[in-house]
Amino acid sequence: MNKEERQKIIRQLITQNTIETQEELLDLLRKNGVKATQSTISRDARDLYIVKTYQENGTMKYSIVDQESQKNSEKKLRESLQESLRKIEQVGFVVLIHTENGLADVITNYIDEVNYEEIAGTIAGSDTIIIITHSDKMAQKVVRKFELLFKDSA
Structure with missing residues (x-):
């Protein structure tokens, strides 16, 4: 098959x-x-x-998830990053995103909906998102994607 x-x-x-x-x-x-x-x-x-x-x-x-829904999720992700992003950093194959207090779980839902192939999983706290990728190189790609999303919305 x-x-x-x-x-x-x-x-x-x-x-x-x-x-x-x-x-x-x-x-x-x-x-x-x-x-x-x-x-x-x-x-x-x-x-x-x-x-x-x-x-x-x-x-x-x-x-x-249909393609239109994914585009909508990416738009929501972009908007929420614009509103609440404080810092993005890479630690090996992990990406940390620091947000305004109380918004990390909302942004994490959008990240999960967008479903980037580099991301193995996410964990949300109150103001911190942990993104686990498959490698250091993939973590770099994720950081670049989020930086571009943030810049596009700025």
Whole structure:
């Protein structure tokens, strides 16, 4: 099975089911005759703009973000950086973003929605965002992206 066929099935499964974990997605894929590894599914998730979103009951599920929604999230990210960014710094493969007090979690949500491929995960405090990347080089890319977003909005 090629990548396009697998991604079509993934899109279909996520649209038709409530899937909370990659393991659940892998199980559903297997039941549909698709053999894939977790790393393949992770790459497909980035390609398809799959993110975790909150359900009404507070649990998380996988959803597909459309391109327009991603552009809107990037616009919101740009605007929120303009309003609250205090400092960006890189520490190895980690990027720290310092914001005005109480705004880090909002900005982190926009970062997660934009779903940059360099970012492995985010953690938000009250005024600090920790962005974990896959390497020092990717952390540099993330810093440049955020600096450009901030400059574009200034």
